[in-house]
Structures are given as C-alpha cells and as structure tokens.
Amino acid sequence: MIKRIFLVLILVFSCIVSAQSNDLIKTDGIKTELHKNNIGKITFMNGNIPLDQYKESDFLKSFELKRKSDLNIRVFMDNSVTNYLHKLNPDLTAEKLLQTGNLQFSFYIDNNFIYKENINYGCNFGSSGNKNTSTTFRVPLTSSKGEDWWAMYMWDRFKLNGGEKVLTEGTHKLKIEIRPYLKNDNNDVTTGELIAKGEIQLIIKTPRLTAKQIEIQPIATNSDWELSNFSFDKKKIEKLNNDIANYSLKEITSVVVIYDKKLLLEEYFNDANRNTLHDTRSAGKSFASTLMGIAIKDGHIKNENQTLNNFYNLKEFTNYEAKKDSVKIRDLLTMSSAFDGSDQDGDSPGNEENMYPTDNWVKFTLDLPMDNSKTNGGKWDYFTAGTILLGDIINKSVPDGLEKYADKMLFKPLNITNYQWQYTPQKVANTAGSLQMTSLDYAKYAQLYKNKGIWKGQQIIPADWIQKTLTHQIQIPERENQFYGFLFWNKTFTFNDKNYESYYCAGNGGNEFIIFNDLPLVIIITSKAYNKPYAHAQADKIVLDYILPSIIKQ
Known part of the structure; x- marks a missing residue:
C-alpha cells in the first residue's frame, strides 16, 4: 500500500513538473x-x-x-x-x-x-x-x-x-x-x-428628450454674420438635434451652416456654446497652407517650388543625402515628400508619435532618412512632421514671426480675436494642428476660401493660391475619387443621384470645415470623438442625411 501511494505521489509530482515545464x-x-x-x-x-x-x-x-x-x-x-x-x-x-x-x-x-x-x-x-x-x-x-x-x-x-x-x-x-x-x-x-x-x-433605455433639446436653436445677436432667410426643411434639422441629443450621433459639439454667405444655422451641443474654443486637431494644418500663400504674395517666400536647401543647411542634419535638398514646399503642402515618415504606419521613423516627445520638432524632421521607395511629389502619405517644417519656414521668413504675421494678415481682417495656438518646443505656433477657435470664426475661415480669398472687399488670400489649394493636386491612395490639395482634402458627396464636390479641412474627432464647389454652402462640424472609429463617418452622415436634405429641394 505504501509503495502504491508513493508511486501515485511520484506520478502527480511528475505531472505538475511537466505542466510547469510547458510554460515559458x-x-x-x-x-x-x-x-x-x-x-x-x-x-x-x-x-x-x-x-x-x-x-x-x-x-x-x-x-x-x-x-x-x-x-x-x-x-x-x-x-x-x-x-x-x-x-x-x-x-x-x-x-x-x-x-x-x-x-x-x-x-x-x-x-x-x-x-x-x-x-x-x-x-x-x-x-x-x-x-x-x-x-x-x-x-x-x-x-x-x-x-x-x-x-x-x-x-x-x-x-x-x-x-x-x-x-x-x-x-x-x-x-x-x-x-x-x-x-x-x-x-x-x-x-x-x-x-x-x-x-x-x-x-x-432610450433617453427621454425635451422639446428644447430638439428644436432649432435661435441665432443670438452679435454673430458678426448677416443672417439668412433661406427657407430650409426644419424637420430635418430637428431630427439632427434629436439624434445628437439621444447620442445616436456622438460627441458633436457644434454644427454651423453658411448659405449664400449668410448664417443659416448655429447649433451647439454637449456643453459647447458660441464662445467655446474647439480643439479641431489637424484641421489646423490648413492654416499653414493659408499663411504660406499670403507669405508668397507678400514676397517673403519666392514660391511653392522653393526647396528645403533654400532655408536650411541640410548637411548639418543626420541622414543627409542630395534627395533631401530637392524637397519642395509643394511636396510638404501635398503630403508627398520622400521623407521616411508616415502617420499611417506606426513603425515609421517619422510617425508623428515619435516627434512629439522630442525637444526640437524641426530637427526631428530634418534628421529623418529619405525613403528609397518614394520620390518627392510622387505619392501621397500623411506626414504631420512636414507641416512643422512649413510653419518653421514661414516663421523665419515673415516679419515678427508666424504668430504675429497670422494675426495681422489673416485674423484681424476677418475680425477673429478669440483664438488659441498650441506651440512647438521652440515656442513657435504649431502648424501641425489644434489651433482653437469658435465655430463662427472657423466658418469665416472656410467662407474666405469660398469667396476666392476676398473678405469685405479685401483680397486676403491670393485668388491663384485658392485655385491651387482647391485643386486635385494628388490622388489619395485607396480612396476612390478622393484627392488632396494644398493641405486641404477633397471628396464628393452623392445625394439624390447627383454629385456635389467639396474641399475640406479635417481633424481627429470628426472635425470638418466643408466648402462645396457647386453649392453656395459652407458647413462647420466640430466634435470630440477623438480616435473613435465612427468620427468622420458621422460627419459625412450629418451632411448627407440631415443638412443636404434640408437645403436641396427634392
């Protein structure tokens, strides 16, 4: 009996050891x-x-x-x-x-x-x-x-x-x-x-909504906009408000619609109001394009075909090669430079997440190697670090630096006074994004492009720069019939079997400033759905299912 118990114990022990040995x-x-x-x-x-x-x-x-x-x-x-x-x-x-x-x-x-x-x-x-x-x-x-x-x-x-x-x-x-x-x-x-x-x-449980949550919000005085009397389908907008309130559409903070240069809708949600400064993330990149166009008009920068070696001694930076000398401003504006940098690839050396912890974002970018599979201007690849170079070039080229130049040449003419830049480690206004403004001021910026650069009779952005910006400069890979201009996106909405082309600024969270080509229409959507998979699909839904049906007579 003792011998049998001993054998059983040995067997159990060997099984335990064997099981443990299977673990790494x-x-x-x-x-x-x-x-x-x-x-x-x-x-x-x-x-x-x-x-x-x-x-x-x-x-x-x-x-x-x-x-x-x-x-x-x-x-x-x-x-x-x-x-x-x-x-x-x-x-x-x-x-x-x-x-x-x-x-x-x-x-x-x-x-x-x-x-x-x-x-x-x-x-x-x-x-x-x-x-x-x-x-x-x-x-x-x-x-x-x-x-x-x-x-x-x-x-x-x-x-x-x-x-x-x-x-x-x-x-x-x-x-x-x-x-x-x-x-x-x-x-x-x-x-x-x-x-x-x-x-x-x-x-x-479906939230029970009040009539006030659903009704169209009245536009308060002192908007700095002329009000529109255009007749639109109010039920579509009430349905929009209902779906935002019951959270079918998530984290939307504002919807502003400008029709024929006049303020048609001004709606706020989720604790936002007219004075809220919205963090629209990469939608702020487009301002780098705007300021570049103004700086070229003023003669501070020759043109968008100038190359980086006009602004930097590139041999002072790591991974120098002649290919780096030939990167044009245009390549950075169209996200098509040959730097080994891609925000779409988490393993890319130039991914923006690798840039932010460094103490000099310009040096980070100029130190990057070049990608042997790319040619400058050849293929679109989203590259935030490139917009930092654009901001630095503007900052060193214009009088008193980028921030004061933007205020004098762009914001003051538009009567935009309430805004907030973020900054690079070198205290330069950050052209990678997160320029915070009110929704009505974002609408002024977008309408300025719709006006071909003119605001109250003053040509703020050159008309030829607007034309270059809102042009199919380069195809966006794997997106059918979508293009990129000078830091502006392009897409076409199909409504009632008719196509409506638009250019837009876009930022993480579903933030979009949309300028329609063939409609007298500008739409601002701000949202805090950061990193959410539905963020930009939601913005498209707002346009296609609510705003266009409310405006276009069927």
Whole structure:
C-alpha cells in the first residue's frame, strides 16, 4: 500500500513538473480564493474596484448601459498571456510571441455572434496586469472618467459593427469570450482554446428628450454674420438635434451652416456654446497652407517650388543625402515628400508619435532618412512632421514671426480675436494642428476660401493660391475619387443621384470645415470623438442625411 501511494505521489509530482515545464515564463500564480473559485471567468463590475477589495458580491449580473457609464471587466485566467501564446508556437521567444499575438475577444448579444477582434499586440493591461506573468487583468469597456484604453475603442468598434443595431431598448444578454491568437509571417491567424468567458444582462433605455433639446436653436445677436432667410426643411434639422441629443450621433459639439454667405444655422451641443474654443486637431494644418500663400504674395517666400536647401543647411542634419535638398514646399503642402515618415504606419521613423516627445520638432524632421521607395511629389502619405517644417519656414521668413504675421494678415481682417495656438518646443505656433477657435470664426475661415480669398472687399488670400489649394493636386491612395490639395482634402458627396464636390479641412474627432464647389454652402462640424472609429463617418452622415436634405429641394 505504501509503495502504491508513493508511486501515485511520484506520478502527480511528475505531472505538475511537466505542466510547469510547458510554460515559458513563471507566472504570479493564483493567490486568492476569489481567483481560485473563478478561473476561466470574465466578471463584470461597476467602475474599477481594486483586486484586493474585489468580492463576488461585486460581480454584476445586470447593468444599465448609459451614455456615460463605467462598465469594467476583470478576467481570471489560469496562466499568463505569454504562456498561452507559447502553447500556440513553442519555438518562439517571449518577445517574439508578444510581437505577433495577443488576445482575441468575441462578442455575442442574445446568443448571436456579433463581432470578433484580435487586439493589437501592443495592447497592454496597465498596472492591473503584465502579459508575461499576470493571471488576471482589468480593463474598462466604458468610462465616464476620461480614461483612454484600447478596450474602450474595441467596445466602440463592436457597437459600430453591429452591436449598436441589436442593443435596442430593453434587456439583452452580452456574452464575451477570450482566446489567445498568433499571427505568422504571412499574417495567417492561429487561435487557441477558450481562456475565459462571461455574461451579463444589459439594460438599455432610450433617453427621454425635451422639446428644447430638439428644436432649432435661435441665432443670438452679435454673430458678426448677416443672417439668412433661406427657407430650409426644419424637420430635418430637428431630427439632427434629436439624434445628437439621444447620442445616436456622438460627441458633436457644434454644427454651423453658411448659405449664400449668410448664417443659416448655429447649433451647439454637449456643453459647447458660441464662445467655446474647439480643439479641431489637424484641421489646423490648413492654416499653414493659408499663411504660406499670403507669405508668397507678400514676397517673403519666392514660391511653392522653393526647396528645403533654400532655408536650411541640410548637411548639418543626420541622414543627409542630395534627395533631401530637392524637397519642395509643394511636396510638404501635398503630403508627398520622400521623407521616411508616415502617420499611417506606426513603425515609421517619422510617425508623428515619435516627434512629439522630442525637444526640437524641426530637427526631428530634418534628421529623418529619405525613403528609397518614394520620390518627392510622387505619392501621397500623411506626414504631420512636414507641416512643422512649413510653419518653421514661414516663421523665419515673415516679419515678427508666424504668430504675429497670422494675426495681422489673416485674423484681424476677418475680425477673429478669440483664438488659441498650441506651440512647438521652440515656442513657435504649431502648424501641425489644434489651433482653437469658435465655430463662427472657423466658418469665416472656410467662407474666405469660398469667396476666392476676398473678405469685405479685401483680397486676403491670393485668388491663384485658392485655385491651387482647391485643386486635385494628388490622388489619395485607396480612396476612390478622393484627392488632396494644398493641405486641404477633397471628396464628393452623392445625394439624390447627383454629385456635389467639396474641399475640406479635417481633424481627429470628426472635425470638418466643408466648402462645396457647386453649392453656395459652407458647413462647420466640430466634435470630440477623438480616435473613435465612427468620427468622420458621422460627419459625412450629418451632411448627407440631415443638412443636404434640408437645403436641396427634392
């Protein structure tokens, strides 16, 4: 009997050793009864309850999902993410595993599959979890506290890809499943076994709106605009206000419509008002183009075909080659220089996220290598750092620097007095974006282009510069029938089987200043849907489903 017990103990011990030896990294283990009793479960909680305070009585069975809520999940696993990935490919190092894989989330509503996402390898779990060693982690799906998590963007994508459509008023069962995944060199995905799953009843209530939230907002006096008496379909705009108020359209802060040079609509939402300075992010890039055109008109810069070697001794910077000398102002205005920089590629040396932490953004840009696959002026590739060079060239070329020049030559003639620049580390006005203004002042700027550069009889921007700016300078890759001018975008809206071409300034969050070619129409949309996948689609929807139908007689 003793011999048999001894053999059993040896067998059990060998199994434990064998299981441990299959792991690549020693984990933190399972240290609490709560964890031990809930291995393989996704639990839901209201807000972030610290692990050492978390109890089973905190596990939510139901939750009322509101516009601003704090639905969090805490996941209890029996191993770490790295070790799960190791099982999918035992030949890879921990570093390589975490560069090619992570977790896959699957979402179900009322037992129907809705959405699946392989989260990016760079998605981490903050202080609540280390992918090498942690066996539990917490992430928020929604937050009212200004948190900024990949999980919240994933939740937005789930809603955008069918979740919102099925989460109608009433009660719905949400189920989430988590598995590990790995990509190989051909981007083929291998998915592992189920790690954890959980479910909760979501209670959805449609907000009850007041008549005041829906009605068209009266235009107050002293707008600095002549008011329009154009007859438009008010019901379409009331529907717009309704959908913004009930959050079908999210984070919209203002909609301003100028028709035939007169103020037709001035609507504010989500705590914004006429005096709010909106952070429209990259929409501010277009001002670099404007100021370049004015500086050329005034003779401070010869023309847009001047090359960088006219302004910098490029041999003083890293990665010098003759190709850098031949970069034209035009190439930077059209996002088509040959610098090895792309904001669309997170691994690009010149990606804007690599620029911001540096102490000199001009030096960062001029130090970049050139991309052997690009020719100057050859292909469009969004490159924020290039707009910093444009701002620096203007700043060193005009009297008293860019900021004072802009105020004197552009803002004062438009009677724009309430605005706020951001600055580079060298205290130069930042032409990469985030020039904050009121919605009515953005409308003046956009209408100035519609007026071919004239404001109250004064030619502020040269007409030929407006023509060059609002021209198909270069095709935007992978966007059918969309082009780029001089730091202005181009797209065509199709409404009632008729095309309406527009040029527009655009910034993260769904901010757009839209100038129509063949309609006497300018539209300003400001929004704080920063980094949201629906941001610019929402702006298009506002134009196509509400504003154009309200104006164009059918």
